[in-house]
Amino acid sequence: xxxxxxxxxxxLLILLTVVELIRRQKMTFKYSxxxxxxSFSGLVLSLNENILVTLSELTGFSLPSNFxxxxxxxxxxxxxxxxxxxxxxxxxxxxxxxxTLALLEHEIRTxxxxxxxxxxxxxxxx
Amino acid sequence: xxxxxxxxxxxAYNEGRVIKRLVQDISKRYPxxxxxxxxxxxxxxxxxxxxxxxxxxxxxxxxxxxGGAVQTGFKYAHQKGYDIAIQIDGDAQHDPAxxxxxxxxxxxxxxxxxxxxxxxxxRSRFKSTFLRRMGIRFxxxxxxxxxxxxxxxxxxxxxxxxxxxxxxxxRYYPIDFPEPEAIKIATRYGARIREVPxxxxxxxxxxxxxxxxxxxxxxxxxxxxxxxxxxxxxx
Numbered sequence: 368x369x370x371x372x373x374x375x376x377x378x379l380l381i382l383l384t385v386v387e388l389i390r391r392q393k394m395t396f397k398y399s400x401x402x403x404x405x406s407f408s409g410l411v412l413s414l415n416e417n418i419l420v421t422l423s424e425l426t427g428f429s430l431p432s433n434f435x436x437x438x439x440x441x442x443x444x445x446x447x448x449x450x451x452x453x454x455x456x457x458x459x460x461x462x463x464x465x466x467t468l469a470l471l472e473h474e475i476r477t478x479x480x481x482x483x484x485x486x487x488x489x490x491x492x493x
Numbered sequence: 494x495x496x497x498x499x500x501x502x503x504x505a506y507n508e509g510r511v512i513k514r515l516v517q518d519i520s521k522r523y524p525x526x527x528x529x530x531x532x533x534x535x536x537x538x539x540x541x542x543x544x545x546x547x548x549x550x551x552x553x554x555x556x557x558x559x560g561g562a563v564q565t566g567f568k569y570a571h572q573k574g575y576d577i578a579i580q581i582d583g584d585a586q587h588d589p590a591x592x593x594x595x596x597x598x599x600x601x602x603x604x605x606x607x608x609x610x611x612x613x614x615x616r617s618r619f620k621s622t623f624l625r626r627m628g629i630r631f632x633x634x635x636x637x638x639x640x641x642x643x644x645x646x647x648x649x650x651x652x653x654x655x656x657x658x659x660x661x662x663x664r665y666y667p668i669d670f671p672e673p674e675a676i677k678i679a680t681r682y683g684a685r686i687r688e689v690p691x692x693x694x695x696x697x698x699x700x701x702x703x704x705x706x707x708x709x710x711x712x713x714x715x716x717x718x719x720x721x722x723x724x725x726x727x728x
Contacts, residue, residue, distance in 0.1 A: 462557060462561055462668070465553050465554050465555060465557060465561075466553065466557070466561065466564065466565045466568060468554060469531075469551045469552055469553045469554065469565060470551060470565065470568060470569060470572070472551075472552065473549065473550065473551045473552075473569075477549075
C-alpha cells in the first residue's frame with residue numbers, strides 16, 4: 368500500500384511540475400507532451416495495479432516490476448532519441464539563420480556604400 | 494550568345510595572410526567575374542584583407558565549417574541569379590591560373606559540375622600524402638561503383654557548378670566534408686560531371702579542413718553520407 372501511495376505522489380508531482388512549467392511558459396506543449404504522457408500513464412498504472420499485472424502477463428514478464436523497468440528503459444531511449452532530433456533541428460535552424468544574417472548584412476553594407484558614394488558626389492544642378 | 498554571369502566563391506577561415514593576394518590575382522586575371530569571399534567566422538582580419546583586395550565579403554557570425562560556407566555562396570549565387578559558381582580554396586592551394594579550365598566545360602554547357610583534379614595533371618607537384626591518396630582513391634572507387642561516374646579527385650574543392658545545381662545546392666549542401674557527397678547528390682539530379690587537370694600547391698596559410706586525428710571520422714562520415722544518399726529518391 369505504501370509503495371502505491373509513493374508512486375501516485377511521485378507521478379502527480381511530475382505531472383503538476385510540468386503543468387506549472389507550461390503555465391509559466393517555460394515549456395511549450397510540443398516539448399512537454401512526452402512528460403505529460405509519461406507521468407499520466409504512471410498515475411494510471413499506480414492507481415490500478417491490475418492493468419500492470421495483466422500487461423506484464425500478456426508480454427511474458429514473470430515479474431511486474433521487471434515490466435516496469437523495461438517500460439522505463441524504452442521510455443528513456445525514446446526520450447533521448449527525441450532530444451537528439453530536437454538538437455539537430457535547432458542546429459539546422461541556427462545554421463540557416465547565420466547564413467541568412469550574413470547575406471543580409473552584406474546586402475545592407477552594399478546599399479550603404481552606394482548611398483555614401485551618392486552623398487559624396489551630389490549632382491544637384493540648381 | 495548571351496553573356497553568362499560568373500561568381501567566384503572563396504570560402505575562407507583565418508586566411509588573412511594570403512586572401513588579399515589571392516583575390517587580387519583572380520580579379521586581375523578575370524576582371525569580369527564577381528568575387529565573393531565567404532568569411533567563415535574567422536578570428537583574424539580575413540574580411541578586411543579580402544575587401545581590400547576588392548572582393549565582396551559575406552561574414553558568417555560563427556564558424557559553420559566548409560560546407561556551410563560554400564552553401565552560403567550557393568545561396569548568394571542563387572539569389573543574385575548567377576549562371577555559374579566556381580569554388581576555389583581560400584588558402585591559395587588551388588592555382589587561379591586553372592580557373593578558366595575548370596570553368597570552360599560548364600561555360601560551354603558540356604557539364605553541370607566540373608572538378609579540378611590534381612591527379613590528372615603531370616605538372617601538379619602537390620599530390621598529398623600517401624594515406625590521403627589512399628582515402629581519395631577509396632572515394633573514387635565508391636562513387637564510381639555507386640554512380641558510374643569515375644573521378645580521380647572526388648575530394649577536390651576546386652569546382653565549377655552550373656545554374657541548375659546551384660539552386661539545389663543552395664537548398665541543401667552537406668555541412669562538413671561536403672565534396673564527395675556533393676558529387677553523389679549531383680548525380681541524383683542527373684548532372685553531367687567532368688574532371689579537368691589542375692595544379693595544386695602546398696597550402697600557404699590556414700589548415701586543411703581534414704586534420705590528422707579526424708581522418709577516421711572523415712572517412713566514416715563521408716562513406717556513410719554517400720551510402721545514405723543512395724537511399725534518397727532520384728530526381
